[in-house]
Amino acid sequence: MRLKQMRSKRPRSHVGSTTRAPLWPYESAQFRPHRKVICAVLVVALLGIPATMLFSQDQHPNKLPANNTLPLDFPTFEGANAVDHPLTNQQSINHISLSFSLQEWSNEFGIGLQITSPWFLHEKVAARLGGFVLWKHDTNWATFYALRLGLIGANFMANSDIRLYGEGGFLFLFPNSSFDSDPFAFGGYGHFGFEFFLPMVNIPASSSYFIELGSNGTGAKTNSGQSYLNGFSISTGLRVYL
Numbered sequence: 001m002r003l004k005q006m007r008s009k010r011p012r013s014h015v016g017s018t019t020r021a022p023l024w025p026y027e028s029a030q031f032r033p034h035r036k037v038i039c040a041v042l043v044v045a046l047l048g049i050p051a052t053m054l055f056s057q058d059q060h061p062n063k064l065p066a067n068n069t070l071p072l073d074f075p076t077f078e079g080a081n082a083v084d085h086p087l088t089n090q091q092s093i094n095h096i097s098l099s100f101s102l103q104e105w106s107n108e109f110g111i112g113l114q115i116t117s118p119w120f121l122h123e124k125v126a127a128r129l130g131g132f133v134l135w136k137h138d139t140n141w142a143t144f145y146a147l148r149l150g151l152i153g154a155n156f157m158a159n160s161d162i163r164l165y166g167e168g169g170f171l172f173l174f175p176n177s178s179f180d181s182d183p184f185a186f187g188g189y190g191h192f193g194f195e196f197f198l199p200m201v202n203i204p205a206s207s208s209y210f211i212e213l214g215s216n217g218t219g220a221k222t223n224s225g226q227s228y229l230n231g232f233s234i235s236t237g238l239r240v241y242l
Contacts, residue, residue, distance in 0.1 A: 102236055125153055129148070168189065
């Protein structure tokens with residue numbers, strides 16, 4: 001009996017044991033604490049894009065007649081297409097567009113430029129690429145950079161010059177070595193947007209103001225171990241359709 005107990009207490013050998021290496025950066029220790037945040041942002045974004053497409057004007061009781069003629073005092077939109085409306089250029093609101101924005105991402109101020117593709121899939125879906133310059137307020141306003149690449153799903157409100165959309169995609173972060181020694185961080189983003197079209201005044205292209213409310217999720221941490229650029233984000237700016 002004593003011999004069996006001594007054998008059972010003998011430590012197991014670890015020779016030949018191996019630790020599986022991460023298959024891709026998302027499985028590394030840097031991103032492991034933030035998996036839930038990144039997944040939540042991407043899930044909300046992916047659910048929000050089709051949600052904005054469900055409220056189609058085709059189901060509205062004020063559907064346009066076959067000849068698409070309306071009184072001048074009754075402006076509306078059919079799907080995502082402006083229909084004979086004096087405030088917008090119906091030939092350009094679904095074209096490629098350029099945007100300038102001001103934003104605050106988790107207490108970090110920044111500015112950005114975005115380019116949006118022409119709208120497709122019945123003019124309800126588009127792709128957007130944006131570049132951003134941000135300043136970290138608690139490190140003497142150190143400059144760092146970010147890129148966003150995502151998809152948009154949108155529709156116009158009934159009887160209004162307001163486009164509602166959901167957007168989500170990938171966030172690529174390029175930190176400053178003064179507060180984060182890692183050269184690159186990866187994450188996701190998602191938000192809901194409201195686009196208010198402006199009257200056309202002596203310009204051939206349509207333009208709009210917009211506001212976007214959502215969140216970012218990244219695995220970025222400062223050299224002291226504090227995470228940043230995670231949480232609520234708000235952006236506003238001007239968009240011009242070419």
